[in-house]
Amino acid sequence: MTSLLVAFTFLGCFLMIRETGHHGTSRNLDGFPGDVPDTEGLKEVFPELPPERRVCRYYFGNQAGAPVYCENEYDCASCHIHRKMMAAGLGQMDEYKCGLKVAGVAFPLDRYYHRGHVWARPERNGYVRVGMDSLAVQMAGSAADVRVPVAGEMLEQGECSFSVTRRDGKVLPFLSPMSGEVVAVNPGLKDDLADSKKNANSWVMVIKPFSLSRELQNLLFGMEAAKWFRYEMDSLVKLASVESKESEFAADGGALDVERLSAFPWDEFVTNFLLSA
Numbered sequence: 001m002t003s004l005l006v007a008f009t010f011l012g013c014f015l016m017i018r019e020t021g022h023h024g025t026s027r028n029l030d031g032f033p034g035d036v037p038d039t040e041g042l043k044e045v046f047p048e049l050p051p052e053r054r055v056c057r058y059y060f061g062n063q064a065g066a067p068v069y070c071e072n073e074y075d076c077a078s079c080h081i082h083r084k085m086m087a088a089g090l091g092q093m094d095e096y097k098c099g100l101k102v103a104g105v106a107f108p109l110d111r112y113y114h115r116g117h118v119w120a121r122p123e124r125n126g127y128v129r130v131g132m133d134s135l136a137v138q139m140a141g142s143a144a145d146v147r148v149p150v151a152g153e154m155l156e157q158g159e160c161s162f163s164v165t166r167r168d169g170k171v172l173p174f175l176s177p178m179s180g181e182v183v184a185v186n187p188g189l190k191d192d193l194a195d196s197k198k199n200a201n202s203w204v205m206v207i208k209p210f211s212l213s214r215e216l217q218n219l220l221f222g223m224e225a226a227k228w229f230r231y232e233m234d235s236l237v238k239l240a241s242v243e244s245k246e247s248e249f250a251a252d253g254g255a256l257d258v259e260r261l262s263a264f265p266w267d268e269f270v271t272n273f274l275l276s277a
Helices: 002-024 042-048 080-087 134-140 189-194 212-216 222-243 266-272
Strands: 099-102 105-108 112-114 118-122 128-132 145-147 160-165 171-175 180-185 203-209
Touching: 099 222, 105 134, 105 222, 112 222, 118 212, 128 134, 134 171, 134 222, 145 189, 160 203, 222 266
Parallel strands: none
Antiparallel strands: 099 105, 112 118, 118 128, 128 203, 145 160, 160 171, 180 203
């Protein structure tokens, strides 16, 4: 009788753990090495974003009938506007294998971009490689510390997945562009961020996605993504110009010398650009 009771207890615990772990519905921050900030994700931050930080993806392509601002938390997969555009053939994705420079920085076109400045690149084995885009890499600078999930961690699209601590102590939390299980992490991420020859293509982790086709609809791709990135770079220049007299970098001036921006509003950057808090 005692053995039977123990068996049922074990089974109940197993099912409970499996249920809460699936799709990241109950994030286990202890899975990160070290202290990871308990940050808010896209759903919490989106209602507080100013209108100019909620621009609809189709507005960048000057599509007729597109709203200026998104009201659906960038969840394009459930948006009637997105379905309408796709039905009209206006949201079709062209294949790109090369890259270009946008506002003076590298912008690869072989991947999908999340509005929080992370990218997702599907691979032939069905997994998705995740990394930081060029704006995020340059704003992170030579990182003093990085916090990444361990293999087996469950992530959810739009929730905090990793963080980078700058040398001045500012913590930059990044959202996951895809829901899934972490299968690998980049052990050399910190070194990659310090190497200008590597950081543009540095990856953070590899994810086994839970809902690839649906969640890719929520990301930007190709020239649509490039136009969004240009908008982001211009917005970053405006933010720095308003808050800091030292912000002398131009939109076409190449690498951003963020170390000179002593008065830069990092909290506002985290909320409005990284979509976290």
